[in-house]
Amino acid sequence: MTFASVSAVTVALVLVGLFLMVMFNLNKIAGDIESDVEVRVYLDQSISQSEQETLATELKGIKNVQEVRFQSKKEGLNNLLESLGNDKKSFTDLQKENPLPNAFILKTKQPEQTIAVAKKAVQFPNVTDVRYGKGTVERLFSFIRIARNVGIVLILGLLFTSVFLIANTIKLTIVARRSEIEIMKLVGATNAFVRWPYFIEGLVMGVMGSIIPIVLVMVVYRLAYYNLGGDLQQMFIKLIPYHTMVTNLSLLLVAIGALIGVWGSLNSVRKFLKI
């Protein structure tokens, strides 16, 4: 009987654990990507050095702009070619006559402020064009927002489900002991006396049920982190460090397990105490 409860906790926490592992990382990555968004301000080819310096100060003065960086046309072309990957060789001609203009790269304090900043920047003199991946950025933001919301809904759903499942299982095991509880009460046991062993049992069950999930999370995250971590870093994606993740997640899982175990146990006993 207790095996049933422990394994229900185990099963639920494995799901919650793996899911949280993914969610925490996605959340971090989304944050990283967001803070990577930038506004490119293209300059007129004919701009003078002093005009350019004035413009830099002015851009810096726009509300919410955190950083202004100059990007020469050459640098711009290199970045572009880089992003095309190993097709670069085919474009050697381009390097002779670079069609790209010079630019300022702005970073905003909050990624959501990109759009407002871009709108202001375009009004300055000598600015031919302002790019922030219009559409793309907006779509990225809404994608991230959707992904986060979906993630939160899923994790809440999963947690709720787990609580429900575990409580369900514990209840069934305790219903089977209904007469036991009633007899104890009829022989003069106080509620506290009856409840105490069930409290302990719930706690032990919850903690025992979280062992396998914790080990699993450790193993899976170790594999994921050391195998995928490198590949992902090439794509400028950084995972949450192994120890941080494992420590936090373990504590979280034990806590969830213990809470649900105790709660489910006491909750199920409660209604049989009324005799």
Next chain:
Amino acid sequence: MTFASVSAVTVALVLVGLFLMVMFNLNKIAGDIESDVEVRVYLDQSISQSEQETLATELKGIKNVQEVRFQSKKEGLNNLLESLGNDKKSFTDLQKENPLPNAFILKTKQPEQTIAVAKKAVQFPNVTDVRYGKGTVERLFSFIRIARNVGIVLILGLLFTSVFLIANTIKLTIVARRSEIEIMKLVGATNAFVRWPYFIEGLVMGVMGSIIPIVLVMVVYRLAYYNLGGDLQQMFIKLIPYHTMVTNLSLLLVAIGALIGVWGSLNSVRKFLKI
């Protein structure tokens, strides 16, 4: 008691259903992306019309090549610029003096054959370069393979978990009826006579437990399909059509529910029949 079992089935199938919904689509998308991979064979600028035609035939003769398509330098540039999004305007200069060569685009029968085909193509005369997104394609393939394997493992894990959970819950409800079953047997009931109601009960439980998951899948997929579908189509990603998905998934869920219900029920009864 039966409520406990039905809700265990419900909870498990909701998870399985939503997960399958995502997996089926990812699988389709992965397939679509794979079959989109192509080999670009760049031609020497000085190639003559007849040489070009010979080359086309020869390329077509390579094992596993399914389709050979000519892409003019102009077409190539347009495609490139398109992929750069709305930064196109900045490259008007490029269109005057197009640095890209003409090319043949090859499609292979199986996406995995890309690499072998590319290696053969590079050996023909008048071919300056062969591109298939080396590295990228390889990484994409291994990514898809990993994703698929992870998906299969997850879905099997989830299914196994569900079966376990449901069987667990059903067992608990039936253990509570152990003496009931034993009494029936002692009064002269055959195993079949005792089992029959439990068979029906398991079936009903399974089917009832699959109602909410099916409705949920329908609602969620409707929302996802009609809200995200458009956006995704812009990225050349096509989801599985609503009706196909919902029909197949519903049948699958009912079948899983009924099977697990009946199996869990009969399996739990079995050991109490031995009296």
Next chain:
Amino acid sequence: MSDAIVMQNVWKAYPNGVMALNGIDLSVKQGEFVYIVGPSGAGKSTFIKMIFRELKPTRGKIFINNKNIASLRERQVPYLRRKIGIVFQDFRLLPKLTVYENVAFALEVIEEHPRQIKKRVMDVLDLVGLKHKLRSFPNQLSGGEQQRVSIARSIVNRPPVLIADEPTGNLDPETSWQIMDVFKRINDQGTTIIMATHNRDIVNKVRHRVLGLEGGMIVRDQQEGDYGYED
């Protein structure tokens, strides 16, 4: 042979090592009425559970109608049990069925015709004086009422053998005599009856064969015997 029940050197050890029966030899004729008496823990219930194979003997043979049930195949067991009516010491009613349904169950099991079932069940409930409780559930009955439901169920399908484990333990003397009347009647119709009992009054007044059990052994086997153990 017209022996309904024959035991040959039957031993029973429970899994925890308790020796409940130590070499029982016995034969009961068709239509006989046998009391099993003996102190608490003597092995009466164990003896009775052997007959309908709730328990298998550790050693020895048990013949019911000349068939050794110790080696009966599992699939045959239900058919054995249908020929034996059983009153359990702890009643063993189905908790989710009403009084009526509990009694009817023994008839449904043998696929009796529904109309037959109704009539027969009502008759039997009348016999044990529980017609007014037919819609009650077991946990809504007094101890004696539950015991009478168990008795009703045991006789409803007119089994050729009736086995009763302390059928009057929870009944007042008056109701006990009613039940004995019922038993007498079905015994007169040829039913073999084995009844474990502590009821001295009954054993002494309604004389039948008395089997004294002590420490898992038959210490007395007396036709028309009395309860014995006078204080």
Next chain:
Amino acid sequence: MSDAIVMQNVWKAYPNGVMALNGIDLSVKQGEFVYIVGPSGAGKSTFIKMIFRELKPTRGKIFINNKNIASLRERQVPYLRRKIGIVFQDFRLLPKLTVYENVAFALEVIEEHPRQIKKRVMDVLDLVGLKHKLRSFPNQLSGGEQQRVSIARSIVNRPPVLIADEPTGNLDPETSWQIMDVFKRINDQGTTIIMATHNRDIVNKVRHRVLGLEGGMIVRDQQEGDYGYED
């Protein structure tokens, strides 16, 4: 007053509408020994369950040591029950505890000193003749043995009031007399005893106050009475 138990106009209707008690008035003095007799379904067990508040009366007042337990607060109920030893008609042993643990439980509940517990439990098991079964679980006992464990548990903490619902229903006459001896001894020490029984022999031989219950009403209340209902 030295009345241990007083009932004033007590009625009990079960949720399904059955009227089990119809206006009971009664007072039992400290140290009295009272038999409750009456046919099956008369309301004896219901009457008994009122006293330790397994059931609450639908109407009326019940005083135990001058406290109305019908309006007792939930938290106080365990302390009431500790002053009352109860032998249940259906034994109610804890299935996962051994005989020893079942009896010890009643002492653990009142936080008796562990060493005291051991001695006292062994003494009581000896009284009911079950010292040799102390490590058995309830499902490894015969009916009579279970009943004796229930008796042992009820007297182990020397309660001032003992309530026994058919305590000899599953016992042979000899063992029954042993139990009656035990009851007599603790009654002599001042314990009030209420005993529902069908055992005519006992009631007629060991004369005490007899309370006749029928249809939920007291139809007879006789000092040194006999069982009545002669056939």
